[in-house]
Amino acid sequence: MKTAGLIIVILAGAILLYATQDFPPWGAPDSPASTHVSPRYLQKSMEETAVPNVVTSVLADYRGFDTMFETSVIFCAGIGCFALLRIFRKKPEDRYYRHIATEITLHIKGGRIPEKSSEFERIDALWTPYDLIIKTVCRILVPFIQLFALYVIAHGHHSPGGGFQGGVILGASMILIAISYNMRTAIARISEKTDNLLMATGVFIYAGIGTLCLILGANFLDYSGLSTILFSGPIMARSHGIFGVEIGVGITVMAVMISIYNNLASEGKQDEGL
């Protein structure tokens, strides 16, 4: 298997290396890729959409369909992970409780679950004491990470960033809570139901903005049709439409990242994680 694989790989590599002699030189300004469509995007983006970051305007406006279905693919991946791993266990499990003052651990075998008390906290089977430094640093850091993520989404018109990056950073902040405390703390912040609803909400916002343009008499995802309800010119309406779409993308990406992490790290039980 190893030698056969090596022969295949070397053959494929040799063919591709032979093909490189037809390529334009690396970084040539007059290569075919740079002379066809992209000059129009570069020259007209500022004029037509008032968005200086050309990547954002092409992503959400000129090629909005593409991005809409990419968002759907991410949504489907989240649903796929959920369907593969999630287990809904009906029978009660063993639980572990820890008395906070005396640090005595109770092991309660299935069935009766004691009432919620502030003197006890529920812990994992593989519980280790929390590290005070990590816990405190993460607790202080998480709001700033989330603020930065919102900035990245909102300022994507003028600087690198946008819905995808901001959504991933928002998701990473919740994953940081799940790692530094435990998964139950993170699920208490964003429950599984909310998370799954948010996944669908993002795609719905994106498609909804497109349909709203359709209702107002423009083409699907042609944001200049929104100018009648946004009380602005068609150019600024396109800029605002891009912003709305980025919010939808950000919500979906955040929810999918949290959902995939929760399902992976707990093997679908969603109680104790990494």
Added chain:
Amino acid sequence: MIWQLDLAILTLVIVTAIAAISVKDLLGCAILFGAYSFLMCLLWAIMAAVDVAFTEASVGAGVSTVFFVAAVFRTTRRTRD
């Protein structure tokens, strides 16, 4: 772009890729893969693709490594090759 920097980082990327597929421990593989993603992010910043570099820094080096470590935690570190 500076081609000397580009060549140096590309060489490092290839070294990390070979190390990531030949190391005998999956947790080490996860960390090497994170390093690979971060070097890739530098490469894109050199090519002036700032949005792609930002995405790779948050996705490849951040969330992807977390998924990888979660998978290793739930399966096994052992690997024969």
Added chain:
Amino acid sequence: MSDLIPIIVAKYNYWLYIVLMMIGLYAMIAKNNLIKKLVGMNIFQTSIILFYVSMGCKRGGAGIPIIQHGPDAGHHVIDLANYVNPLPHVLMLTAIVVSVSTFGVAVALAIRIYQRYKTLEEDEILARLRSK
């Protein structure tokens, strides 16, 4: 010999991307562990993304594709040589985010396989399937 150097300078990037692609393809074919195969798949993916992004870059002082504008955001004459090609960036940006979600699904499948067969090695899984 002296006419070889311009060719090398013009093409060495493409050659190194192909080497990276060969590493990924080799890991996908020859490695026995399922997670190692996934790493190979990701290396393959990033090499193709690198190739696309390198198509868009321009030598000689081209900057990031964010247009410089005055406070009035009015009309500007844009010199194309000052900005790299943004189109490959757009296509590859979404590809990266999709690749991490598909990586999540693939890892979920690997976890399910481990739960049933208690191993991630391909030959051990095949031996167990045959023995049943």
